[in-house]
Amino acid sequence: MLVGVAAKRAFYPPQFTLAERVVMLDVLATAETARRRFASQLDPTRRNTLGQFFTPPATAKLMASMSTFRGGHVRLLDAGAGVGALTAAWVAEICSRRLRPKDVALVAYELDATLLPSLRKTLGACEEALVAAGISCTWEVQATDFIEAAVDQLDSGLFQGDRPAFDVAILNPPYRKFRAESRTRYLLRRLGIETSNLYTAFLALAVLLLDHGGELIAITPRSFCNGPYFRPFRKHLLQHMSLTRLHVFEARDRAFRDDEVLQENVILHAVKGVPQQPYVCLSRSRAPDDPVDMKREVSFHRVVRAGDPQAFIHVVPDDHGDAIAEAIHALPCTLDDLDLCVSTGRVVDFRARQWLRAEPIPGSVPLIYPTHFDGGVIRWPKPDTRKPNAILYTPSSASLMVPAGVYVLTKRFSAKEERRRVVAAVFDPECVPCDVVGFENHLNYFHRGGLSLDRFLAWGLCAFLNCSPLDVYFRQFNGHTQVNATDLRSLRYPRRKTLIEMGQKVHRNLPPQDELDRLVVETLEVG
Numbered sequence: 001m002l003v004g005v006a007a008k009r010a011f012y013p014p015q016f017t018l019a020e021r022v023v024m025l026d027v028l029a030t031a032e033t034a035r036r037r038f039a040s041q042l043d044p045t046r047r048n049t050l051g052q053f054f055t056p057p058a059t060a061k062l063m064a065s066m067s068t069f070r071g072g073h074v075r076l077l078d079a080g081a082g083v084g085a086l087t088a089a090w091v092a093e094i095c096s097r098r099l100r101p102k103d104v105a106l107v108a109y110e111l112d113a114t115l116l117p118s119l120r121k122t123l124g125a126c127e128e129a130l131v132a133a134g135i136s137c138t139w140e141v142q143a144t145d146f147i148e149a150a151v152d153q154l155d156s157g158l159f160q161g162d163r164p165a166f167d168v169a170i171l172n173p174p175y176r177k178f179r180a181e182s183r184t185r186y187l188l189r190r191l192g193i194e195t196s197n198l199y200t201a202f203l204a205l206a207v208l209l210l211d212h213g214g215e216l217i218a219i220t221p222r223s224f225c226n227g228p229y230f231r232p233f234r235k236h237l238l239q240h241m242s243l244t245r246l247h248v249f250e251a252r253d254r255a256f257r258d259d260e261v262l263q264e265n266v267i268l269h270a271v272k273g274v275p276q277q278p279y280v281c282l283s284r285s286r287a288p289d290d291p292v293d294m295k296r297e298v299s300f301h302r303v304v305r306a307g308d309p310q311a312f313i314h315v316v317p318d319d320h321g322d323a324i325a326e327a328i329h330a331l332p333c334t335l336d337d338l339d340l341c342v343s344t345g346r347v348v349d350f351r352a353r354q355w356l357r358a359e360p361i362p363g364s365v366p367l368i369y370p371t372h373f374d375g376g377v378i379r380w381p382k383p384d385t386r387k388p389n390a391i392l393y394t395p396s397s398a399s400l401m402v403p404a405g406v407y408v409l410t411k412r413f414s415a416k417e418e419r420r421r422v423v424a425a426v427f428d429p430e431c432v433p434c435d436v437v438g439f440e441n442h443l444n445y446f447h448r449g450g451l452s453l454d455r456f457l458a459w460g461l462c463a464f465l466n467c468s469p470l471d472v473y474f475r476q477f478n479g480h481t482q483v484n485a486t487d488l489r490s491l492r493y494p495r496r497k498t499l500i501e502m503g504q505k506v507h508r509n510l511p512p513q514d515e516l517d518r519l520v521v522e523t524l525e526v527g
């Protein structure tokens with residue numbers, strides 16, 4: 001038996017007869033058997049194209065438990081249904097509740113024909129369970145592209161007329177980027193939806209297909225919470241939906257453990273068309289099978305900061321995190337106030353191959369990669385590195401370089417073993433003698449209108465960016481290892497004078513982390 005007796009007892013309250021419980025159990029077992037079978041059998045290319053990562057039972061159960069539907073008639077959408085794990089979990093959940101709907105209509109969209117027999121089997125088992133619990137049921141499988149179908153229905157107004165809207169949308173949508181000139185992008189634009197990933201496209205459409213008061217329960221990567229490309233999606237979501245709950249899986253590698261997906265995932269629960277409630281429930285667990293280790297009500301304004309043009313979504317885990325967020329938020333300056341900019345390094349190495357050199361030679365200039373970072377400074381050239389240390393300075397490559405000066409560099413991708421997300425170092429021509437320099441594309445660099453920073457200001461900025469409280473704050477809105485220039489632009493910074501004072505203390509020699517944190521906390525009163 002795939003679902004244990006203990007789970008069965010926990011899931012089904014005693015008012016159910018044994019026969020009823022067995023039917024409900026069968027729903028989950030049917031979905032889980034199919035999930036396991038396909039998880040090991042899927043063709044890898046097809047799997048990537050269709051973004052096929054199936055929801056494990058503990059996660060499906062947690063999502064279903066968030067459903068707050070009311071009313072006698074429920075129409076449920078499962079878009080990108082796979083073998084129906086989410087619908088099955090939702091059906092099992094509502095069958096176990098004291099207050100149950102009178103009738104349920106299940107609508108599942110799935111494009112992959114190989115999954116359809118199993119999906120139909122799961123929905124058949126759902127019907128049996130619902131009927132056994134005294135709920136009448138209809139179900140349909142739409143073996144078609146959800147995006148095409150939803151855009152057609154919404155664009156032609158068909159949905160409002162012929163087909164009732166949905167009360168519940170439960171989704172684990174496919175994840176895959178699509179190109180700006182793709183048909184998918186064109187279709188979405190017909191409805192004014194701007195997004196470049198399938199998962200946000202599915203969510204944006206599900207939002208539009210929901211009825212007033214309908215609920216969205218979705219598991220997705222956390223990247224939509226802060227990425228610059230997801231800004232229109234965040235605006236769309238927040239315009240139509242009231243956020244009620246965000247559950248974060250801390251372990252980047254475990255929410256979809258069977259499927260080897262490495263990313264932080266979030267379950268989102270939101271209700272359509274009602275005013276945003278003042279509080280949002282935030283919760284967290286390490287991985288799907290682990291207990292919820294944090295659950296708190298947080299003011300919506302701490303989750304989405306009033307006036308934030310990017311509408312970042314913050315997950316503030318505890319009071320300590322709250323205090324840090326407030327302190328960082330209260331810092332007096334934006335980058336504009338400091339007359340500073342942050343840009344991404346212009347040397348994309350695979351496009352500049354003909355100019356790259358392993359070692360400096362006459363006619364070349366330093367090329368800086370993250371590998372040259374060493375405790376807050378840049379050590380260059382680096383012997384025994386696979387990365388080139390130099391780039392030829394020619395009329396064609398000159399536009400990729402910047403004039404030598406003092407700059408603060410940050411890594412765009414932190415390595416898994418790195419303790420902090422934001423890792424900064426000072427580039428100083430006193431240590432790396434040169435007239436011009438190339439910064440590789442895996443770096444962001446702070447500058448003043450393309451020119452050098454004041455040396456002490458640079459060191460103060462480097463200390464601030466490397467401090468632990470900033471890292472705590474950063475993790476509240478960034479759930480992946482990528483640090484975008486937009487993330488750095490969105491931060492608040494200390495005054496110029498304060499940065500210079502800190503810089504004078506740490507110049508050329510960043511202290512160990514504890515000492516650095518103490519210095520920044522004492523100077524700024526954060527943490």
Ligand SMILES: C[S@@+](CC[C@H](N)C(=O)[O-])C[C@H]1O[C@@H](n2cnc3c(N)ncnc32)[C@H](O)[C@@H]1O
Binds near residue numbers: 054146171
């Ligand atoms: C991430 S999987 C999730 C499956 C299932 N909801 C679950 O939770 O186990 C996404 C599913 O969407 C399907 N899919 C991908 N693109 C689709 C599209 N354009 N229309 C409908 N289904 C699609 C895939 O075949 C896959 O089964």
